[in-house]
Amino acid sequence: MPEEGAPHCPGPAGGATMGELGLGLEFHTWRHFSSFFDDWCERHKVLFIIASLKPLISLRQPPLPYLPSLASTLRFRFVRLICKHSGTYVGQSVVQRDQQSQKIDCPALITLRLGPKKDRLVVTEAKLQHNHQLSPREFSRCFKRSQLEASLGLPIRITNSVSKRFLAPDLVWNLEDYSRAKDKGMCQLLGEMHALFRADPGAKVKLVFQEDVAILNSIFLATSHMRQLARSFPRLLFLDQAASLPGDFELYSVLCQDANGRGREVAYCLARRGTPDLLVFIVASLVQSVPEIKTLVECLTVGVACLAGVDAVEEVLPCARVQVCRAQVLEALGRRARELAVPGERRIANLLHNLAHAASPKVYSQYLSDLEDVAPLEFLRYFLETWHPYKGTWAACWAYYRGESCPFVDHLEAHRQKLLPALTRDTSLAGSVRGLLDLQSLPVELQGLQAEEVAERYQAAGPGEAAALAAEELALARHGGGIRPAEGGGFVLEGTVRGASFTVGADLASCSCSIFTAGRRPCRHIFAARLWAGKALFDISLLPPVGGDDG
Numbered sequence: 001m002p003e004e005g006a007p008h009c010p011g012p013a014g015g016a017t018m019g020e021l022g023l024g025l026e027f028h029t030w031r032h033f034s035s036f037f038d039d040w041c042e043r044h045k046v047l048f049i050i051a052s053l054k055p056l057i058s059l060r061q062p063p064l065p066y067l068p069s070l071a072s073t074l075r076f077r078f079v080r081l082i083c084k085h086s087g088t089y090v091g092q093s094v095v096q097r098d099q100q101s102q103k104i105d106c107p108a109l110i111t112l113r114l115g116p117k118k119d120r121l122v123v124t125e126a127k128l129q130h131n132h133q134l135s136p137r138e139f140s141r142c143f144k145r146s147q148l149e150a151s152l153g154l155p156i157r158i159t160n161s162v163s164k165r166f167l168a169p170d171l172v173w174n175l176e177d178y179s180r181a182k183d184k185g186m187c188q189l190l191g192e193m194h195a196l197f198r199a200d201p202g203a204k205v206k207l208v209f210q211e212d213v214a215i216l217n218s219i220f221l222a223t224s225h226m227r228q229l230a231r232s233f234p235r236l237l238f239l240d241q242a243a244s245l246p247g248d249f250e251l252y253s254v255l256c257q258d259a260n261g262r263g264r265e266v267a268y269c270l271a272r273r274g275t276p277d278l279l280v281f282i283v284a285s286l287v288q289s290v291p292e293i294k295t296l297v298e299c300l301t302v303g304v305a306c307l308a309g310v311d312a313v314e315e316v317l318p319c320a321r322v323q324v325c326r327a328q329v330l331e332a333l334g335r336r337a338r339e340l341a342v343p344g345e346r347r348i349a350n351l352l353h354n355l356a357h358a359a360s361p362k363v364y365s366q367y368l369s370d371l372e373d374v375a376p377l378e379f380l381r382y383f384l385e386t387w388h389p390y391k392g393t394w395a396a397c398w399a400y401y402r403g404e405s406c407p408f409v410d411h412l413e414a415h416r417q418k419l420l421p422a423l424t425r426d427t428s429l430a431g432s433v434r435g436l437l438d439l440q441s442l443p444v445e446l447q448g449l450q451a452e453e454v455a456e457r458y459q460a461a462g463p464g465e466a467a468a469l470a471a472e473e474l475a476l477a478r479h480g481g482g483i484r485p486a487e488g489g490g491f492v493l494e495g496t497v498r499g500a501s502f503t504v505g506a507d508l509a510s511c512s513c514s515i516f517t518a519g520r521r522p523c524r525h526i527f528a529a530r531l532w533a534g535k536a537l538f539d540i541s542l543l544p545p546v547g548g549d550d551g
Contacts, residue, residue: 023126026120027120107129111124169201205221230289235297267282279312283316302323304329310322333352357396422438423436480493486503488506511526
């Protein structure tokens with residue numbers, strides 16, 4: 001058995017040479033160690049994971065005077081890395097064992113501690129003897145550079161166990177407590193989740209980490225109200241990348257269309273750029289959070305950023321048509337033509353437009369033949385490889401919306417305008433989550449109330465005092481405040497006078513306020529509650545019958 005510290009690895013591991021890992025090796029920054037360790041692992045084809053971490057500064061104790069300046073560079077005062085196959089059983093991974101035992105239980109480990117001078121990390125333990133031969137295929141599949149640098153300070157056993165399943169409120173509290181002294185950013189993020197569950201125990205949240213690495217890949221979340229909107233309006237769903245976030249993250253939003261024709265958020269996903277299988281993950285998570293919609297979704301429209309994975313969505317939504325926004329497809333094609341400086345660009349643009357809006361498969365084929373005659377080979381290859389195989393998702397002759405315009409572009413544009421102020425106040429990941437949750441409020445929804453349009457419909461349908469009062473109450477509904485579910489159904493709305501509240505019935509057609517009780521006319525609270533729930537604002541049955549209170 002080699003003595004401790006002697007490098008012994010499968011593959012091209014010889015004696016210790018320049019750049020080898022060994023006892024006493026020093027690193028002045030965490031980034032330096034991460035880069036060195038990536039190179040070393042690639043040379044020896046070994047996989048290590050973080051077993052435990054201790055941050056340089058603990059939130060439970062005041063920092064020493066010399067530590068704050070080093071906190072961002074060294075980050076940790078203790079780090080232990082273990083072989084990926086430490087404590088695993090045969091059958092869990094593809095390895096060729098050197099020893100006969102049920103457990104692989106590889107003893108290889110590496111420990112770094114803060115050095116005596118308190119300004120560097122020093123390798124204090126380096127057991128590099130493995131009891132198995134690593135599969136090259138497994139190494140190429142699992143190894144990713146910069147994983148240590150991005151580590152969030154949670155143990156692998158925890159991040160592996162919580163990934164891809166909904167978090168329980170008590171687990172969020174435990175994770176927040178664990179990360180409190182380890183990673184400020186993760187602690188703040190979990191603090192937002194904790195606050196969400198306190199206010200909304202029915203919310204659904206997933207945190208997905210890279211397997212065997214404590215690097216956050218994605219966050220899925222849907223509040224109780226968002227889930228109820230999906231339950232009430234499952235027929236048409238819209239999904240697209242809605243914003244780019246700091247830290248290499250992107251925001252994807254899922255919208256439904258309510259009875260007023262408005263796009264409403266039913267789920268958010270904050271995902272690291274390049275995360276694989278994202279479309280299926282988002283849709284599957286939404287269906288898991290609202291199982292009733294699985295067979296009720298008729299059409300899911302996605303943006304071109306979500307093209308990968310459209311074929312697999314049918315397994316999650318068996319009754320739905322999946323289509324890609326036609327306008328975005330044409331934009332992508334036009335952009336590619338400009339990049340390639342395609343001659344006759346305008347003629348090709350016209351052909352692409354005609355092809356996208358073809359009235360039948362036969363007409364599509366005719367325009368495709370014309371395109372093949374005039375398009376340069378490189379552009380034609382791009383079209384045939386990238387877009388033609390998915391023609392059934394974006395060409396008009398196969399579209400769900402035939403003879404009518406798709407509201408995808410309008411809904412996403414309105415949604416992005418709504419996002420802007422929410423995502424610029426705090427650019428951290430925790431701040432982005434807080435901003436998204438702040439959008440789920442009645443005052444924010446009321447900012448988009450088209451009161452004048454609805455009032456005109458009431459006045460056209462029923463001229464008289466009742467219609468005029470309905471128009472007046474619609475305008476006043478914009479000043480609504482907080483709203484919460486009422487016991488037995490309906491909602492409790494805060495009044496403009498401090499401490500006042502009014503209860504709208506489960507039918508969203510009655511209210512406890514004096515305006516309704518005096519004349520049975522729709523009040524501002526009914527309109528606000530209906531807007532919040534997505535129920536039609538224009539409903540002639542809300543007005544008193546002709547010959548009633550109006551005389």
